[in-house]
Amino acid sequence: MSYTKRRIKKGPIIILCMLVLVIILVVIGINLYKKYTSDEYKLSEKGYKEDEINEILKFDEKYITYAINHDYEDDFIPLIKEKYFLWKNYDKYIKYIDDVYGNKKVDYDKVIALVNVGANNEPYTHTxxxxxxxxxxxxxxxxxxxxxxxxxxxxxxxxxxxxxxxxxxxxxxxxxxxxxxxxxxxxxxxxxxxxxxxxxxxxxxxxxxxxxxxxxxxxxxxxxxxxxxxxxxxxxxxxxxxxxxxxxxxxxxxxxxxxxxxxxxxxxxxxxxxxxxxxxxxxxxxxxxxxxxxxxxxxxxxxxxxxxxxxxxxxx
Ligand SMILES: [Zn+2]
Structure with missing residues (x-):
């Protein structure tokens, strides 16, 4: 009885290894792409911390887009979390806070109420x-x-x-x-x-x-x-x-x-x-x-x- 040694063919194995490598690289590439184009990443680049990012991501698209496209604003999250926040008044809230509070603790509820009704202006102006x-x-x-x-x-x-x-x-x-x-x-x-x-x-x-x-x-x-x-x-x-x-x-x-x-x-x-x-x-x-x-x-x-x-x- 003759006994023949099985020869392992190297060609297919190399091809298999390369295929696995390519797949790994593609997966890594996709993940990197996902990371750098993600809202999380863009917000962190703006200076928002992880817990702040999680807060922002709870809101709808226009809020997220705004935060991504504007400089970090520490009043942003407290403002949008207010029940009676109105998007159209955002710039007015910020201006009012800057004018009135400076570095003092901001009463956001009050800012929202006053600006919404126009009382950030003197009576009988902006009528x-x-x-x-x-x-x-x-x-x-x-x-x-x-x-x-x-x-x-x-x-x-x-x-x-x-x-x-x-x-x-x-x-x-x-x-x-x-x-x-x-x-x-x-x-x-x-x-x-x-x-x-x-x-x-x-x-x-x-x-x-x-x-x-x-x-x-x-x-x-x-x-x-x-x-x-x-x-x-x-x-x-x-x-x-x-x-x-x-x-x-x-x-x-x-x-x-x-x-x-x-x-x-x-x-x-x-x-x-x-x-x-x-x-x-x-x-x-x-x-x-x-x-x-x-x-x-x-x-x-x-x-x-x-x-x-x-x-x-x-x-x-
Ligand atoms: Zn009366």
Missing amino acids: KKTNMDKGYAILVNKYNSLPDKYAPEDIVEMSNWYAYPNNRIRKDVYDAFKEMSEGAKEAGYTLIVNSSYRSYEEQKEIYDDYEDSRGKEYADTYAARPDFSEHQTGLSLDIFSPGANMSNFAETETFKWLSENCYKYGFILRYPEGKEDITGYSYEAWHYRYLGKELAKKVYDSGLTYDEYYAYYLDD
Whole structure:
């Protein structure tokens, strides 16, 4: 029996080895390509740390693209994480932070609120005509005015059952107020309207009187300029309990009931305590704005001032 040695052929093995090598190189190449073209890599090149990159990558494409294409900004992540962050206002947030905070700790929530409503500007600057197509949802404040000498068409007289003499208001607001009055009565409270619709001329007279006697700054603190007053919309009421006044109404049980229940009838407390720099008005426990039941509930539930709510949800 003959025994033949098996000869191992080297050719195929070399080819196999080279093939494996090529595959390894290709895989390495692809991975390197992936790495250097990845968002992670580009963000790290901008100076973002790993945990910051993970934060940014949770947001959608436009945020990531922005961070990749701009210099590192330490306010970027805290800003985009804010609930009411608006992309269109990004540059304004940054400018406001630079102007106001410098190296101090930034209150991002406040920055967002102020810039969204335009209160990063001085009152009555950067004003525009409000969008009247919004109906009962129109926004009127120190940056958004009514059309020149606006007057609603459905103004009605209020009866002495509901208001002190010479009060007028829009029909739907009156109906809503009557319903709210009934609700208050059932709960043991009495509501009385002290001030309601004011025409352009009436508001002008109030403002001019203040201005003539105490100057513009004083006038702007205590009265709205004509065409900038919510009372001129015919959608706002100053409501008290009988005998109460501006200095004590906030301490009454009637106020407590009113502020907690008004949204059920379509009203909101328009100038809340602690939000003066956002609304541009001192705390007014008596000033209520009609929005209709659906919107009033949404605004109440949001905990936002109407200025903030409008800026975030309704402005277009
Ligand atoms: Zn008022």
